[in-house]
Amino acid sequence: MSLQALLFDVDGTLVDTEELHRQAFNQAFLDYGFGWEWDAARYRDLLTVSGGTARMARHIDTIDLPAAEKTRLRRLIPALHREKTRIYGELLGSNTVRMRPGVARLIKQAHQAGLRIGLATTSSSVNASTLVTGLFGPNARDIIGAIVCSDEVSRKKPAPDIYELLLSMLRVPASAAIAFEDSANGLTAAKAAGLFTVVTPTQWTRSQKFVDADLMLPSLGEPDQPLDPASVLRIGGPCLELAMLEKLRSPIMSTLKLREAKS
Numbered sequence: 001m002s003l004q005a006l007l008f009d010v011d012g013t014l015v016d017t018e019e020l021h022r023q024a025f026n027q028a029f030l031d032y033g034f035g036w037e038w039d040a041a042r043y044r045d046l047l048t049v050s051g052g053t054a055r056m057a058r059h060i061d062t063i064d065l066p067a068a069e070k071t072r073l074r075r076l077i078p079a080l081h082r083e084k085t086r087i088y089g090e091l092l093g094s095n096t097v098r099m100r101p102g103v104a105r106l107i108k109q110a111h112q113a114g115l116r117i118g119l120a121t122t123s124s125s126v127n128a129s130t131l132v133t134g135l136f137g138p139n140a141r142d143i144i145g146a147i148v149c150s151d152e153v154s155r156k157k158p159a160p161d162i163y164e165l166l167l168s169m170l171r172v173p174a175s176a177a178i179a180f181e182d183s184a185n186g187l188t189a190a191k192a193a194g195l196f197t198v199v200t201p202t203q204w205t206r207s208q209k210f211v212d213a214d215l216m217l218p219s220l221g222e223p224d225q226p227l228d229p230a231s232v233l234r235i236g237g238p239c240l241e242l243a244m245l246e247k248l249r250s251p252i253m254s255t256l257k258l259r260e261a262k263s
């Protein structure tokens, strides 16, 4: 079935925002008088947990405190996450956030070719709408056909729910769409939804395992920011173009990839 939609994860794929999230978490901890500071290494570990509230719960689980104190702190998570989200919104407003290499170019190519574009994020809807308006302007929804956020599904990534809902909102079968992700949880979610998935990790997720990625690239590249020789060989050009995707996702290419992986 011909390609009808491109589905992008947000944090780490559309834009590299995890540093701003990390700063927002740390500022919220400070505002609450907690002596917690997530440095880059700690945040990289905690990013294996999807969703800020679950991430904070995991942190509480790992610190050495009496059970009653942990219970008290867990009760504060919703308020703490609202504070973090407020601060993150301010950081989005005071920092220039650009799409990762090749993303704006590929979305434009796809939109002009009549494909539908969807966003699927584990982040909260208030973050996603602030970001999308900042990136695509007031007419963002002319380009982005649907956005699904964590608060709209019962199970976050790595469950497929977010991608299944996005596909149904775009009225596209999984066989006619391609997902773009940066994390192992996101890849698992997309594959469980039956999607051909391109993974472009960031410094925050590079050490994660991407076992069944259909295509791994450092980024989507740009004509003036060509990819590394191995990636160029894999996709047949200096950066990922819409025209390449049809061929790359064909069953023949998948078989060849399988053979390459086994050799």
Ligand code: XBP
Binding pocket: 009, 010, 011, 012, 018, 021, 049, 050, 051, 052, 053, 085, 120, 121, 122, 123, 124, 127, 157, 183, 186
């Ligand atoms: C990334 C996440 C989010 C953000 C933090 O989402 O896992 O939790 O790190 O945002 P995705 P929240 O890569 O799926 O876009 O604090 O709002 O969860």
Ligand code: MG
Binding pocket: 009, 010, 011, 012, 013, 181, 182, 183, 186
């Ligand atoms: Mg992500």
